[in-house]
Amino acid sequence: MHVPPLVVCPYDAELYGHWWYEGPYWLYILFKKIYYDECNFKLITPGDYIDMFPEIQVASPCISSWGRNGYSEVWLNGENDYAHKHLHVAGDRMVELAHLFPNEKDELKRKALNQCARELLLAQSSDWLFIITNGTMVDYAKRRIKDHIGRFTKLYEQIKNDKLDENYLSMIMEKDKIFPDIDYMIYY
Numbered sequence: 001m002h003v004p005p006l007v008v009c010p011y012d013a014e015l016y017g018h019w020w021y022e023g024p025y026w027l028y029i030l031f032k033k034i035y036y037d038e039c040n041f042k043l044i045t046p047g048d049y050i051d052m053f054p055e056i057q058v059a060s061p062c063i064s065s066w067g068r069n070g071y072s073e074v075w076l077n078g079e080n081d082y083a084h085k086h087l088h089v090a091g092d093r094m095v096e097l098a099h100l101f102p103n104e105k106d107e108l109k110r111k112a113l114n115q116c117a118r119e120l121l122l123a124q125s126s127d128w129l130f131i132i133t134n135g136t137m138v139d140y141a142k143r144r145i146k147d148h149i150g151r152f153t154k155l156y157e158q159i160k161n162d163k164l165d166e167n168y169l170s171m172i173m174e175k176d177k178i179f180p181d182i183d184y185m186i187y188y
Helices: 023-036 046-052 082-100 107-123 126-134 138-160 166-175
Strands: none
Touching (some): 082 126, 082 138, 107 138, 107 166
């Protein structure tokens, strides 16, 4: 091959320590073994691999799932299907914002755009739909979807109308601090 092959081993991080208690320790031992043993392979992140070998074959794998019935039924069924229309609208709006404000220079607006991206990712967490399907903490999961979509929508309207509420933005940024380096331009 003209480029070294890449084997991707994705794991659902939600499983580690939650349903697979020895998972984090297993990873620790695996990486130690790879480091100290003479292996005929090296570890690399997908991003670093693409940086080294930017011309790659594109593949479109068939949809499948480790969830019940193997076709994402856990995340799309009669119990939680209502959420998808809101998630799709928010996703389309996020793309719209990125195109309306490419590489925004105004610091406050950029923070708001990044917070929109953050709220969208939080709303899209597969955990909420999984929880609803399995009937555990259903009200909590529904509230999380509603809260994140609500915050996203409020910021979207403020950005579009050029009427950002800096106090509101600060409050929700404090509440949701995950992904501190997020760049809304990933939706461009």
